[in-house]
Amino acid sequence: MMQLMMRSFFSKERPSLWLYLLSIPCVFLLLTFFAVYRNDLRLQSLLSTCDNHVPSFLEPVSVKPDFRVLISVFTTAWTFERRHLLRHVYSKSLWPADNITDYVDLRFVMCNITDEEHVTMVSLEIMVYNDIIVLNCTENVNYGKTYNFFSSLPDIFGHDRLYDYVVKTDDDTYWRLDKLLASLRDKPRNDVYYGLEIPCNGTEFNFWIPTPFMTGLGYVLSWDLVEWIAESEVPVNHTMGPEDMMLGWWLRMDEKGNNRYNNAPVMYDFRGDEQEPNCFRHDLTGDTIAVHRLKENSRWATVLKYFNVTDGHIKPFKFDYNP
Secondary structure (H helix, E strand, O other): OHHHHHHHHHHOOOHHHHHHHHHHHHHHHHHHHHOOOOOOOOOOOOOOOOOOOOOOOOOOOOOOOOOEEEEEEEEEOOOOOOOHHHHHOOOOOOOOOOEEEEEEEEEEEEEOOOOOOHHHHHHHHHHHHHEEEEOOOOOOOOOHHHHHHHHHHHHOOOOOOOOOOEEEEOOOOOOOOHHHHHHHHOOOOOEEEOOEEEEEOOOEEEOOOOOEEEEOEEEEEEHHHHHHHHHHHHHHHOOOOOOHHHHHHHHHHHOOOEEEEEEOOOOEEEEEEEOOOOOOOOOOOOOOOOOEEEOOHHHHHHHHHHHHOOOOOOOOOOOOOOO
């Protein structure tokens, strides 16, 4: 009897019932796929890259942001501790974020590394975070590093305008990224030169300044100006000198950076206990976009607590063991 039933079930004389049964899960899977990905038929990547330091097995469907900002922090191979601090400080503000209309990328910029110890340590950072750009130059501040960086960006990231703005900043500057993004959101996307302008309020300096410029604590260029630096003969022939001053002079020479935004007093230097306040150095304020001169960890602690990045309290670790 059993053999007769099996022979009847797998008979060639009629469609096999078992094929119908096997097809049901496949049909269900296809319907689910088209329902979820009807506007975007790209499968999700199973493994994310380290670009944003937030590993995840399932990233959300990619959404084109309103604008993209590259935060490029000038650093040196041996300042491991500072990079580690900045990764923690900015971790909650980088993409992916709650507000998917803005995309912020963090990169650390240094010149060639020759010390074997530094090569090993930086290599480890790159393996874990993949957020370091190593330029083909000898480490310096005012001897071409800034030109080398900007002129290399189109080749590093491509010429398809991956970013709308590029921020060049130092590793002793703290940026309140939410304030920065809010400030940039309504700005043009071309010919933008943004920062803290020097001299300010008629301040006199003891050296000649060819043109007002945005101080090196941090300034923003729109991507078209980055491409201009890479292509123009003006910057390549004038790379030596105070980097922030020289960049302002490049732009003036070719009448660039006409959408100019001076952000005093919300970008400024940290005021020490014995320093007098002025137009570029004063006490911390609630509307701050960027604060500079955070050379010591004590200043970082003061700033981070002031802006509620941390409350400064550590709760004892409690381990509950219930066998």
